[in-house]
Amino acid sequence: MSEEDTIRSSCERRDSKRESVLYKVVLTGGPCAGKTTTVARLRTFFENLGWKVYTVPEAATILLGGGVKYSEVSPIQAQEFNRNILKTILQLETTFFEMAAEDKRNVIVVCDRGTYDPSAFSTVLIRLQAWVGHPYYDVIDNSTDFESKIRRVIEVVCKRIGKQLGADIDDRLKAQSKKRKFLVKSLPDSSLFSKVEDFDVTHDYLLTSNPQLQARVRKRGQNGYFTFTHTERRTMDGKRVEQIMQLSDREYRALLNQRDPTHHPIHKKRKCFLWKGHYFQLDVFLEPCSQRCQDMLMLETYTTKQGDELELPDFLEIVKEVTSDPHYSMYYLSAQD
Missing domain, CATH: 3.40.50 (Rossmann fold)
Known part of the structure; x- marks a missing residue:
């Protein structure tokens, strides 16, 4: 150190x-x-x-x-x-x-x-x-x-x-906390959310010379104001390493010229909310998009809780958990058919 x-x-x-x-x-x-x-x-x-x-x-x-x-x-x-x-x-x-x-x-x-x-x-x-x-x-x-x-x-x-x-973050930020993902059948009425923040999110994957490296840029914001990030993911010593860097609007637009033509952009409306003190985000996938994610709604959270230990929002109709299914990674969902 x-x-x-x-x-x-x-x-x-x-x-x-x-x-x-x-x-x-x-x-x-x-x-x-x-x-x-x-x-x-x-x-x-x-x-x-x-x-x-x-x-x-x-x-x-x-x-x-x-x-x-x-x-x-x-x-x-x-x-x-x-x-x-x-x-x-x-x-x-x-x-x-x-x-x-x-x-x-x-x-x-x-x-x-x-x-x-x-x-x-x-x-x-x-x-x-x-x-x-x-x-x-x-x-x-x-x-x-x-x-x-x-x-x-x-x-x-x-x-x-x-x-x-205003939130209980102890469970979410523990070292053992992992992302869990669930498919949701339909979008509930907005009145069922006690408080929700809506964000527009767009992911674009970029060309890389290393097949073991994933690179993407993200545009995220609300009310017409956006922030931009560049993310690289690679596997080192058996662990996935992620590096995120903030971008200016100009840097973001320049990197868009390096889009990977084998991947579609992913457009989402992200609904972030608290339920019983626990933080969740519900992604509503929007068109234009790959056929793989048309009409898809995905609930995500970080937690140490396993199986039914995690209490999910009761106003959402959960279809199934897809945490470990590689077919529901953003990289796979964005790939051209």
Whole structure:
């Protein structure tokens, strides 16, 4: 385990006068620690629960992307550059917090690094130690695999928020938790959902040079606002490894040029809801689509419960469980007949 691969998070509530809640989460850590993937997963998790999520990009990445290299600048220039990174972070955070403060929903603002980082930007260990002493501070080390590491981050944030989260997430985020999938006969009346968040989701599979690698892009959003992610799945040492990265609209559209012509896009209306404190999502597959998924409705959840231990929503007519059936994977369902 190296310090460079450790994620450290800070979570605090702001504006106690709000009826709804506003939280700030800051992720810090070295390169390849998984911060960007974690930001994407946090966003999806909380949006599914009906929260508004703002994500503050890493200021250093924005500025370094313009061509600045520390190896080419003098110590004085580097010092001035760090000072400007701090100014950029402060302005970005101010902008997002002003927007969040005006929102009437529960809001979480996720920062990819924060104002403590630039003071020691060139020294990873010192940069991580800069957060020591913060009252809401957690260390997520590399004692587990990458997927479990991300779950631990989400679990830490959820525990900080506590009852205000409005859901029981202990079972869903346990290391032994697995995705279970069920076919549903028909779409129930909307009044039967106590509270539901609807999202438009589109998956497109991409061409890859490695037959053991699956790559896809996803467009997900509601009310005309979308976020974009790129996902790669591969098998390593007998385990499936998944890497997710957030994309800009421009990056997403560029990757669409690499669509795999042997796979149809998958369009879904995703209904995310809580039932008896447990989180579910119901995917309604939409046309145009492969014949394999026409008129299909699929219920999904993550849980440690086996068989009938898992209590399913009683207003849904379950046809059968398809968790272990490869014919109901998104990759198979999107394949041309």
